[in-house]
Amino acid sequence: MKTKLNIFRIALVLFAIVYMLLVLFYIIATFTGGHTVPREVIRASFLGNHLAINFYSYFMLDVIKDGLMIYALIVLLKVTDQFIKERYFTPKIINLMRIAGLLFIGVAFLGILISIFYHTTFSEHVIESLLLPGMIHFMTLIIGLGLLVIEETYHKGFIIKTENDLTI
């Protein structure tokens, strides 16, 4: 159990660090005229057909989404730390699980909206471009909902444990 938890923790830390570095690189690349800025607006969005307004609105939302994702990973890391301390059914874990689940769901919905906004504005082939991001966000949504279901189960486990501890 401890070994698996430690491996999971290391993987999670690596994942969070790499994600943070990539987001940082993405921000720097965008502000220094990197390749992420599209050349033209293919279709006018609800914000009009100004390239900079459309792109930077997308960019800001994307950075917010990435920030939420990093926060979700940190919350999962906190859950792992509680597991390492052999605290399995505590109100704190239930709370953290709920936060992580909600964050993953938020990231998924925001991701879907951002992808639709980006590809309907900047991509020539909307449906083809939306397929892969759509699948990834769908998987994130499933992970979020899974965490919420597990949180409910943990709540049950917590009740059983409290009852158990109170029994002489």
Added chain:
Amino acid sequence: MRKLIILKSLVDFIWIVSCIPLIGLSLFFLVYMFINPNSIDLVFEGITKDSETPNYTKQLFGIVYIGIGLISIYCLFIFRKTLRYFQQVKPFHTNVINNFYKIGYLLIIVGTAGTVVTFISRLLFKEEFKISFGLTPHFILICLGLFFMVLSEVFKVAKYAKEENDLTI
């Protein structure tokens, strides 16, 4: 419980829309790539047309890729089956613990095999020596696999607590 219904519906949707057709297509392709070896170039991105690699190597990689895909689908099938226990309000059932453990190690196998096969296929077919340290889907799968294994252990603890509780008068 509403969350569980939404989750189950989503998993069912993915299962019906993508997994069932994928199983059929994979099995069809498993046979077809031996009839028409050039078809592998169209399906697998890593195996290019320009390569002078013999057909049997390409077919071997094709089989491995299909195997990895089928194992991933099997993981979703087990997850779907496990959700039924949650619906029946039996979250600490032995099958749930075993299924979580099984999903965990299968996902780790898929993640690791995917990383190795992608690396070798790039080296063989594209003559590229490329190691990705960033966010790859395989790395995410390994993380997810470890998470499922941890969950199975925690559920085991909960099961013992529940059994103790049920035995107490």
